[in-house]
Amino acid sequence: MTTMRMIAAVAAAVLVPSLAAAQSIDWKKVDAALGKTASVSGEVHRYGLPRSDLHVTLDGVPIKPSLALGGWVAFAPMHGEAMVMGDLVLLDTETTPVMSKLLNSGLEITAIHNHLLRAQPATFYMHVAGHGDPEKMAAAIHEALSTGSKTPFEPPATTASAAPALDLDTAKLDEIMHAKGTATGGVYQFGIPRRDAATEGGMAVSAAMGGANAINFQPTGNGNAAITGDFLVTGDEVNPLIRALRDGDIEVTAIHSHMLDEQPRMFFIHFWANDDALKLARGVRAALDRTAVAQN
Incomplete structure (x- = not known):
């Protein structure tokens, strides 16, 4: 769907009570299609896609995924369908394969750029958008990232020990x-x-x-x-x-x-x-x- 058509669909959806739109979406199916469980803020379902597989350093500092490698996509209900926006963290070799898959599925690319300078390896950030069936869009994003990148979908291994205290005031x-x-x-x-x-x-x-x-x-x-x-x-x-x-x-x-x-x-x-x-x-x-x- 083109950006202008997406805007028209979004604008039309404003006339429909958002609660009814939210209730018409089976979010468990969206979770299953993306292979992730969302964090929910109001009516927005947001999925974290951190690049915990990458080992990036900048000026000698190992970059934690939460600092600068935290990709995500978020869905907001809209007239029984949904709007999606997101930011995917990719290596240079992953950018074109992921883009091609997303475009072929009908999703849109709204930006590609760097966030950091001098990082090794260099990472790039691809912003995506779309409007339609949230389950289908989630499946398309999963397929693009699974086949075009090494973005992990399995949750990171956890240990029984508590998270260490931050060395900050x-x-x-x-x-x-x-x-x-x-x-x-x-x-x-x-x-x-x-x-x-x-x-x-x-x-x-x-x-x-x-x-x-x-x-x-x-x-x-x-x-x-x-x-x-x-x-x-x-x-x-x-x-x-x-x-x-x-x-x-x-x-x-x-x-x-x-x-x-x-x-x-x-x-x-x-x-x-x-x-x-x-x-x-x-x-x-x-x-x-x-x-x-x-x-x-």
Whole structure:
């Protein structure tokens, strides 16, 4: 389905009560088709696709999947069908095979780009979108990733031991960031929404659908952390934000779009640094304050 047709379908779906749409989808079948179990936020079903099979390093730092290798797809119910958006983490050799499979299934590619610089091996990020039968779209995504990449679908092996405590002053990070972070896979993560969500085809792009600032801290010892993620900004906010990041000695690694038809037009700013975690948090917060971010 073309982007314009997808938008028309989405816009039409706004007229139908979303609860009825949600109830008409058998999410267990969608789970089975994708080979994953979703995390549910409101009506959004989000599936994590971390590249735990990859061993990526940047400036000597081993990158945990939760820091920068966390692919995902998310489905939102729409008139008995669903809209899907996602971000797939791929090697260069995997990009074309996965793209071809997705296009052949009727899904759309909305962006391909880097997030990091100097990482070995280099990873790329493919954004996908579509509207239709969620079970069929989930099966198409599973087939594309299974045949075109080595993206794992089996859950990682777990041990009985508790997750180790993060070597970070998380209470102080929360205070500086004006938000409450979450420890996931050895990384301390913040998801900070904008004051007003962007819309795609008349529907709000929620945080679960990729519509929030994502800030990740991975401990590197002695109170230091490697940080990366992305800021979600309008065009007039791009340069004020990147100037603030550079003032905080934070490297800007990518500036690009993720979607095709959102309103207002949004840009995603990716970044990297490895330094004192509290210093970096102050730099990140100063950058956020240059944008229309939601205030707690």
